[in-house]
Amino acid sequence: MNKAHTSDHLPKSSLVPPRPMDLSEKPLLQVRSVSKYYGRRVGCEDISFDLWPGEVLAIVGESGSGKTTLLDCISTRMTPTSGMVNYRMRDGTMREVFRLGEAEKRFLMRTDWGFVHQNPADGLRMTVSAGANVGERLMAIGKRHYGDIRETAADWLEQVEIARDRIDDQPRAFSGGMRQRLQIARNLVTGPRLVFMDEPTGGLDVSVQARLLDLLRGLVAELGLAAIVVTHDLAVARLLSHRMVVMKEGRVIETGLTDRVLDDPQAPYTQLLISSILQV
Amino acid sequence: MTSATLHDIEAQQGAIADYNFAYLDEQTKRMIRRAILKGIAIPGYQVPFASREMPMPYGWGTGGVQVTASIIGPDDTLKVIDQGADDTTNAVSIRAFFARMAKVRTTTHTAEATVIQTRHRIPEEPLHEGQVIVFQVPIPEPLRFLEPRETETRKMHAVEDYGLMHVKLYEDIAQKGHIATNYAYPVKVKGRYIMDPSPTPKFDNPKMHRSEALQLYGAGREMRIYAIPPYTDVVSLDFEDYPFEIQHFEEPCALCGGTDVFLDEVILDDQGGRMFVCSDSDYCEDRRAHGHRGSLSPDILDGASADGDKEGTEA
Ligand SMILES: Nc1ncnc2c1ncn2[C@@H]1O[C@H](COP(=O)(O)OP(=O)(O)OP(=O)(O)O)[C@@H](O)[C@H]1O
Ligand SMILES: [Mg+2]
Ligand SMILES: [Zn+2]
Numbered sequence: 001m002n003k004a005h006t007s008d009h010l011p012k013s014s015l016v017p018p019r020p021m022d023l024s025e026k027p028l029l030q031v032r033s034v035s036k037y038y039g040r041r042v043g044c045e046d047i048s049f050d051l052w053p054g055e056v057l058a059i060v061g062e063s064g065s066g067k068t069t070l071l072d073c074i075s076t077r078m079t080p081t082s083g084m085v086n087y088r089m090r091d092g093t094m095r096e097v098f099r100l101g102e103a104e105k106r107f108l109m110r111t112d113w114g115f116v117h118q119n120p121a122d123g124l125r126m127t128v129s130a131g132a133n134v135g136e137r138l139m140a141i142g143k144r145h146y147g148d149i150r151e152t153a154a155d156w157l158e159q160v161e162i163a164r165d166r167i168d169d170q171p172r173a174f175s176g177g178m179r180q181r182l183q184i185a186r187n188l189v190t191g192p193r194l195v196f197m198d199e200p201t202g203g204l205d206v207s208v209q210a211r212l213l214d215l216l217r218g219l220v221a222e223l224g225l226a227a228i229v230v231t232h233d234l235a236v237a238r239l240l241s242h243r244m245v246v247m248k249e250g251r252v253i254e255t256g257l258t259d260r261v262l263d264d265p266q267a268p269y270t271q272l273l274i275s276s277i278l279q280v
Numbered sequence: 281m282t283s284a285t286l287h288d289i290e291a292q293q294g295a296i297a298d299y300n301f302a303y304l305d306e307q308t309k310r311m312i313r314r315a316i317l318k319g320i321a322i323p324g325y326q327v328p329f330a331s332r333e334m335p336m337p338y339g340w341g342t343g344g345v346q347v348t349a350s351i352i353g354p355d356d357t358l359k360v361i362d363q364g365a366d367d368t369t370n371a372v373s374i375r376a377f378f379a380r381m382a383k384v385r386t387t388t389h390t391a392e393a394t395v396i397q398t399r400h401r402i403p404e405e406p407l408h409e410g411q412v413i414v415f416q417v418p419i420p421e422p423l424r425f426l427e428p429r430e431t432e433t434r435k436m437h438a439v440e441d442y443g444l445m446h447v448k449l450y451e452d453i454a455q456k457g458h459i460a461t462n463y464a465y466p467v468k469v470k471g472r473y474i475m476d477p478s479p480t481p482k483f484d485n486p487k488m489h490r491s492e493a494l495q496l497y498g499a500g501r502e503m504r505i506y507a508i509p510p511y512t513d514v515v516s517l518d519f520e521d522y523p524f525e526i527q528h529f530e531e532p533c534a535l536c537g538g539t540d541v542f543l544d545e546v547i548l549d550d551q552g553g554r555m556f557v558c559s560d561s562d563y564c565e566d567r568r569a570h571g572h573r574g575s576l577s578p579d580i581l582d583g584a585s586a587d588g589d590k591e592g593t594e595a
Contacts, residue, residue: 103439129454132447140443146453146519168454
């Protein structure tokens with residue numbers, strides 16, 4: 001994909017509203033020295049950072065730099081070789097996510113967390129209707145009123161710009177962009193506080209990408225969601241994130257506020273990355 | 281069991297004395313009993329067991345036959361039904377098999393039986409304490425149709441992650457306006473495990489709830505046994521605004537006038553003539569023996585009045 005082209009139509013400075021600051025706040029997520037090795041190969045190595053409520057963090061870096069590995073380790077889709085991830089539960093307690101029981105972990109993942117896959121087929125049930133795809137999480141947490149579930153699903157379809165009357169269609173009948181928006185609705189319906197996204201606009205063409213990014217930006221701000229977004233597209237990072245982590249060969253080489261990193265990169269590698277991508 | 285295999289066994293008359301009581305060797309029976317006991321201890325949980333080859337093809341109830349063979353004793357009286365009837369090939373063969381291999385008494389009367397092996401029905405006459413009903417199960421996993429991965433469905437049971445089950449019911453309502461699942465209607469056992477009741481009609485689901493009898497389920501091909509001990513809560517899944525309902529029949533049984541029973545449609549001719557009769561043949565016969573009549577009973581056709589006429593036609 002031609003990154004220079006992608007960024008052409010995007011603004012040069014961040015449109016992300018500032019994260020509402022509250023000094024009494026505590027981090028939502030703490031990542032401490034997380035490493036993952038595939039045999040002798042480094043997936044990611046010694047990664048630490050905090051994520052605050054309502055904050056959007058972009059993880060950027062070239063292909064193979066360890067972005068997906070890190071995201072999967074934090075979201076418990078994968079077990080890191082070493083390190084710790086702590087999450088502040090709704091009751092305010094900080095819990096080590098790899099110490100949660102399987103049932104607790106699943107409950108967390110279908111209520112408080114969301115995961116948006118690059119390929120919608122990985123995050124959707126392709127053979128059940130859009131309504132059931134959105135409604136599944138509600139049913140999983142015990143909602144048992146069909147009419148209410150359906151109404152909530154229809155509202156969410158509308159929020160992600162899918163016509164209500166497509167509620168009984170299967171995602172197979174949807175375009176790539178619609179599938180991705182359906183996946184987002186399916187994740188947001190339980191009001192999660194943290195959403196993980198791996199290249200959410202990756203498989204889409206440029207105009208569809210722009211629309212999806214607009215939608216995501218709106219939803220994230222409106223709902224005060226915290227998110228970790230993996231992308232190798234700096235324009236996506238610019239549009240969505242407050243803060244950025246730049247990865248190379250499994251390690252973090254630069255981190256900072258998105259505008260600062262993009263406008264004044266410190267690490268030579270980041271400078272190279274940005275100049276090669278954001279050239280005018 | 282096909283009649284061919286019966287003949288094969290017949291042909292080995294001399295060897296029959298060498299068969300162990302109820303066909304299976306004692307070690308296998310112990311293994312199956314352990315699985316049954318575990319199933320009883322964890323109601324609705326699918327217990328893996330090492331299913332044995334039986335002298336009949338899968339699909340003919342090899343799971344049920346192994347369970348029956350493991351629990352039956354010389355003092356038992358066995359009833360075998362297929363779709364409610366005692367006289368179908370499958371039921372006749374299995375009954376003959378145990379009559380020969382375990383020398384047990386057999387019966388068609390529900391009340392007389394101590395062990396009832398069944399495919400697709402629960403008898404109309406309420407089961408009582410001390411009876412055991414053994415179901416033949418083709419597919420034990422209720423989540424299979426939406427999640428084909430066994431590793432995943434086992435995990436879903438383990439952590440009670442059952443949202444998927446309602447997705448199926450949701451889809452039914454979205455597509456057809458009501459829950460269209462009529463057979464193998466999923467239930468929750470003792471507030472914990474979701475279970476497939478085998479392909480019985482949902483009409484029979486309420487009979488599972490707090491049944492006095494022990495309910496055992498055997499899936500031969502899939503090598504699973506599960507159980508519901510007596511007096512256990514069994515709840516059919518539904519939505520608040522689409523509550524569980526059993527099938528309703530417009531008219532009573534044409535032979536015995538019975539209402540509130542599960543009816544089979546019988547085609548009478550190729551002019552569209554048909555009648556509805558009890559699927560439970562023993563129940564129907566028993567009613568007729570007690571003088572009940574339906575609209576197509578011979579003497580009714582001669583002018584007497586049928587039970588159903590008096591009772592109205594609403595089931
Ligand atoms: N399952 C695996 N087995 C072995 N090595 C792996 C596996 N998954 C990833 N790796 C290796 O780990 C490193 C990081 O891969 P990862 O997929 O995390 O990168 P990425 O930044 O997400 O790349 P991309 O932008 O292409 O998605 C790479 O060297 C990759 O080859
Ligand atoms: Mg990746
Ligand atoms: Zn009858």
